[in-house]
Amino acid sequence: MKEIMMLTKVLLNANFGFSQTLYQFKTNRKKMLMPVLIVLAVVSLLPAYYLYISILDSVYMQLFLLGQEGAIFAMTFSGVALMVLFFGLIYVMSTFYFSKDMEQLLYLPLKEESIITAKFINMIIYEYLIVIPFLAPVFVTAYADMGGLLYTINFIIGMLLVPVIPLSIAAIVVMSIMKFINISGKKDLIRTISLFLMLGVILGVQLLINQATSSMTPGSEGEYLAALLRNPNSLVNVLGRSYPPAIWMSKALYQENISAVFSMILFIAASAVFFAGAIFTGKSIYIKGYFNKNDAKKKTTGVDYRKGMKSDSTWEAIFKNDMRLVMRTPIYMFNCVSVVVLIPLLLILMPFFSGGGDVNIIAQLYGEFKNVFTLVLIGLFVLIGATNPTASTTFSREGKSSWITVMIPAKRPEIFIGRMIFPLILQVITMLFILVPLIFLLKLSLFTALLSFIVGLVASLPTISFGILIDGYRPKLEWDDPQKAVKQNLNVVFSMFAGMGFAALMGFISILLFNTARIGFLLVLILVVSILLTALIFSMFKKLRLQW
Amino acid sequence: MLKLENVSKSYDNGKTNAVDGISLEVNAGEIFGFLGPNGAGKTTTIKMIVGLLKADSGSIRINGINNSVDPIKAKMQMSYVPDNPEVFEKLKGIEYLNFMADVYSVSKEDRTQAMERYLDLFDMKKAVNDPISSYSHGMRQKIVLTGALLHDPQVFILDEPLVGLDPKSAFNLKEVMRERCDQGKCVFFSTHVLEVAEKICDRVAIIDNGKIIAQGTMEELKGDVNSHESLENIFLELTER
Secondary structure, eight states, X not given: OHHHHHHHHHHHHHHHTHHHHXXXXXXXXXXXXXXXXXXXXXXXXXXXXXXXXXHHHHHHHHHHHHTOTTHHHHHHHHHXXXXXXXXXXXXXXXXXXXXXXXXXXXXXXXXXXXXXXXXXXXXXXXXXXXXXXXXXXXHHHHHHHHOSHHHHHHHHHHHHHTTHHHHHHHHHHHHHHHHHSOOTTTHHHHHHHHHHHHHHHHHHHHHHHHHHHHTSOTTOHHHHHHHHHHSTTSHHHHHHHHOHHHHHHHHHHHSOHHHHHHHHXXXXXXXXXXXXXXXXXXXXXXXXXXXXHHHOOOOOOOOOTTTTOOOOOHHHHHHHHHHHHHHHSHHHIIIIIHHHHHHHIIIIIHHHHHTOTHHHHHHHHHHHOHHHHHHHHHHHHHHHHHHOOTGGGTTGGGGGXXXXXXXXXXXXXXXXXXXXXXXXXXHHHHHHHHHHHHHHHSOOOHHHHHHHHHHHHHHHHHHHHHHHHHHHHSOOOOOSSHHHHHHTOHHHHHHHHHHHHHHHHHHHHHHXXXXXXXXXXXXHHHHHHHHHHHHHXXXXXXXSOOOO | OEEEEEEXXXXXXXXXXXXXXXXXXXXXXXXXXXXXXXXXXXXXXXXHHHTSSOOSEEEEEEXXXXXTTSHHHHHHHEEEEOSSOOOOTTSBHHHXXXXXHHHTTOOHHHHHHHHHHHHHHTTOTTTTTSBGGGOOHHHHHHHHHHHHHTTOOSEEEEESTTXXXXXXXXXXXXXXXXXXXXXXXXXEEEESOHHXXXXXXXXXXXXXXXXXXXXXXXXXXXXXXXXXXXXXXXXXXXXXX
């Protein structure tokens, strides 16, 4: 037990980086910007959280009217369990199969089950970041009707235990599957598949919600919810019923003394059984499989390297290197390349599929205000370019290999051009993915399409080059997981704001001059300002000290 | 061919002096060993030479070119092998080599010839078409070494080059170092392995706490401490003064 506690503590510290943050706080205050921004990001989620709480209140009211207020617990606990299960599948994979800490632990005189248990407890604690924000409001909402000491104790225990069963299921499933897959060499494939699966689920849920809301007449949301709950086959009810622990948990909260205690014991016992099952599976399948993986002999392909040997200029070499790194690292590909298809898909297809009737209205608007439409499209392209992290993480993505970039005798224009090309290609593809459907859906004229394409592309240059400038100035090179180079990189945010600022500025000028100037003048103005800005950014890049 | 004059570098806004006014010169045809205990300033010095760090003061000339005045030209004269060969994992060995050849403007014929030779020498021919992520530490080091030799640099700079290499490759690397010097180029490397330094270096410098505390040929160093001791003893004596 002592061993498990000690390991859990060390792993928690390593995963959350407490010691590192503290060290940075003492030695380099500048690096504290990140935690501050995380706090800000959390604060920015508050409106959405408020919405969640109000929905929860209204659902509770509906249930109360139906005399089924206890069902709120079954719903929320099973919902949270489902969420934990879903994230758990991916999380188990990264904790047990992709993280490198096993190699640092396995040779220590520690029991195998201690290592697995400590890692598992770590996952549970991580899940609290999802569980507690979702369940805490439920506690408050129902407190007035059901509150009391037993309710409070049961709720807290239940909330702390709720991730155990779904995470155990996730662990057992993943470990059983992984037993049959030799993951060495397939890590990237597995990551890519799981990322896209996750996205698929998110989009699916989005689509369901869209369809549900569009089939609802305004003002009748309450009735709709009531109908949803009354319907014996509705998702929430099915979920609650097919997941008995949620029913036990729910009974433990709304029933009286003895039966509440009995239900709670049932819930705790079930959690314990699943927990033991996960640890047992870990010991018998995972550790053995882990050793198998390491035994796998590395094969060499031995293909003749002289075939197809050709020499490129420096900028071409830098561009190819940049592109290969993105295309071959799943997390980079997902964040930089797949958005090229997904953003147009979300922007255009989703509303059309789920909404339906809006197409004609927009087509009509386009017919009447072609010039405005051209300008809006250009603005949209600038914004989309700003959200793509390819340029703003170009140096960061190289991580510990970045010494090569610093050391090679490449001139600034070569570096700049080499790193501009791939983001630009992605921008061109995104724009085409938006324009081509619009040509068919809105009967967009080729002239409008061509004009917005050319001006849009030139207008994206300042943002893309700004991304390269900011990442050259302050790249994030210290990371152990490539995810951090993109997901935890502030340069992406800075570049996004820069793009939004530029779009807003040009939009403001266009609105100011729209009535007095001709559209041609406005477009030329955008072109000139974009080129000048890009030149300015390039001259700043030339002066930048690329030494990190 | 490599000349450092009063080079200094400090961290934490001048609070810690990593390198403190060092001067040294490596002549054509010389293998120069750079020795010192952990944290003495070896890697910092090397990073300043190759342009990974900027010196606070002093000048560094590579083949006569000041590396802060004309960094591109200076970089063209040299190549660098770091102590920890972190390279683009997602590239294949051959793609990395071609990238290096491209940025150093090595012609197709020259690079083919150089690759043929060094891949063979370091026993990497069979692995060069595999992703670097599948390489062992030693193999990564060998691919970096090969990449660093493609443009036939005048000044070859290595940080702890023998750590992680198998005996045959280590032997071959030492041969390559010697051969380059015979051609009138020079080699500058840091090491902890004093026996190696003693055997292959024409001259050495010992750095401690950011300062060079001894410099010269092996004989001169032995003379410095008035004895006929091994380099190990000299080193221990000097760094513990």
